[in-house]
Amino acid sequence: MSWFTKFITSSLGQKLVMSLTGLFLILFLCVHLYGNMQLYKGDEGYAYNLFSHFMTHNPVIEGIAYLLYAFILLHAIQGIALWVQNRRARGGQGYAVKVTRTTNTNSFASRNMAFLGLLILVFLGIHMGDFWWKVKFGTTPMVTYEGEDYQNLYALVESSFRIGWIVALYVLSMVGLFFHLLHGFQSAFQTLGINHKKYTPVIRFLGWVYSIIVPLLFASMPIYYYFFK
Amino acid sequence: MKLTLKIWRQKNAQAKGKFETYTVEANEHMSFLEMLDVLNEELVNQKKEPVAFEHDCREGICGACSLVINGQPHGPMNGTTTCQVHMRHYKDGDTIVIEPYRAKAFPVMKDLVVDRSAFDRIIQAGGFISVNTGQAQDANAIPVDHDVASSAFDAATCIGCGACVAACPNASAMLFTSAKVAHLNMLPQGKVEAQQRVLNMVKQMDIEGFGRCSNITACEAECPKGISVTNIARMNREYLGASLGSEKTA
Ligand code: SF4
Numbered sequence A: 001m002s003w004f005t006k007f008i009t010s011s012l013g014q015k016l017v018m019s020l021t022g023l024f025l026i027l028f029l030c031v032h033l034y035g036n037m038q039l040y041k042g043d044e045g046y047a048y049n050l051f052s053h054f055m056t057h058n059p060v061i062e063g064i065a066y067l068l069y070a071f072i073l074l075h076a077i078q079g080i081a082l083w084v085q086n087r088r089a090r091g092g093q094g095y096a097v098k099v100t101r102t103t104n105t106n107s108f109a110s111r112n113m114a115f116l117g118l119l120i121l122v123f124l125g126i127h128m129g130d131f132w133w134k135v136k137f138g139t140t141p142m143v144t145y146e147g148e149d150y151q152n153l154y155a156l157v158e159s160s161f162r163i164g165w166i167v168a169l170y171v172l173s174m175v176g177l178f179f180h181l182l183h184g185f186q187s188a189f190q191t192l193g194i195n196h197k198k199y200t201p202v203i204r205f206l207g208w209v210y211s212i213i214v215p216l217l218f219a220s221m222p223i224y225y226y227f228f229k
Numbered sequence B: 001m002k003l004t005l006k007i008w009r010q011k012n013a014q015a016k017g018k019f020e021t022y023t024v025e026a027n028e029h030m031s032f033l034e035m036l037d038v039l040n041e042e043l044v045n046q047k048k049e050p051v052a053f054e055h056d057c058r059e060g061i062c063g064a065c066s067l068v069i070n071g072q073p074h075g076p077m078n079g080t081t082t083c084q085v086h087m088r089h090y091k092d093g094d095t096i097v098i099e100p101y102r103a104k105a106f107p108v109m110k111d112l113v114v115d116r117s118a119f120d121r122i123i124q125a126g127g128f129i130s131v132n133t134g135q136a137q138d139a140n141a142i143p144v145d146h147d148v149a150s151s152a153f154d155a156a157t158c159i160g161c162g163a164c165v166a167a168c169p170n171a172s173a174m175l176f177t178s179a180k181v182a183h184l185n186m187l188p189q190g191k192v193e194a195q196q197r198v199l200n201m202v203k204q205m206d207i208e209g210f211g212r213c214s215n216i217t218a219c220e221a222e223c224p225k226g227i228s229v230t231n232i233a234r235m236n237r238e239y240l241g242a243s244l245g246s247e248k249t250a
């Protein structure tokens, strides 16, 4: 085995994969959220459609998109592999009395990262089928702005968010995302070896803010369209 | 006080174990282990097999005593080993469930005794200094920053009891291993072999079949010596540095 394979398949190397891909996904969510916020412009989807056109037609961004798909898969596969290894390490016989106290992370979130992750993965499948697939391979309604044709993604959003179970699934998944981030955000830094008297409190605070604001804003959209549009 | 004990009994490593229920008459001045001694005396008098459990110093410094008491390694109090838990923390009529540590790398040998030799092998992989450090030094002959010395000492207080593994939902040995790495790597004599040390100890930790840390911090919550997870972060970064930075390619 080369030194690199040894390194990346070791326990610490595998954790590093989770940390780096996770941090990338955290950055990605910001961009995604910025796009979604265009929905609130009240211009019948003009800004939203232009933004999604830009995101799907810019070659650099398309390149990054493939990196993103790869990272999502890597994060999921590595996460499942770690979960399996950890179950094996625990052994067959569990404790009759279960107590898990933690010192500085959310106990529920940290113990259930794999399940929260799976929930998000299932959501991602449905979500991508709902939008991404239709944009890439299906038929989307078109709209014309200033004599040019654009895919009307906004129409997709409006019709999807009228369906009760989709709205419920989105909101539930965002609750899952909240918990996943609550532990994942700060955990990613600890795994990178960043635990510092000056910076860790800042990272923890940012983690809280990010984990609350981002899923909340994402969840607000289906709720808004379902109830107020 | 009259207590009901539910204790894991297992004949040997191969046997299937099960819980047995006992009652014991204890008083509040006894330590937890003395309470078990009383039970064992009764069992011996009744010509029954006494409960096997590990202990040595009984003063919180050797790390031999283990036991998961009502779901917590070393029982309910923070910063306390099983041998230092006293019965005044329990009251008449309480039921106490006593289990061995559970981890694949710590197989149960008999009743409440587990085999913790995996820790010894992690130490053998790098928990030592093999360069010549000379004669005993005069005080302050080797300059060590006070904060560094304190952190290294804090890490060195790990008694290798294994409660971190027992508490961790992933059965990870990162807190133990990182404490040993930190303790030696922070000090001048240990720095010489720092990179190889962290690489070898992590490798052995993986071979032993411990789980992968997911930063749950249950270890820190249950560690009787208050070893901090900052040591794990330190080990992560030293491992990263050693893997990427060392000139060794194999
Ligand atoms: S880190 Fe704490 S819990 Fe783990 S072996 Fe050392 S003293 Fe015991």
Ligand code: FES
Pocket (backbone or CB within 6 Å): B054, B055, B056, B057, B058, B059, B060, B061, B062, B063, B064, B065, B081, B082, B083, B084
């Ligand atoms: S018997 Fe030595 S620490 Fe408990």
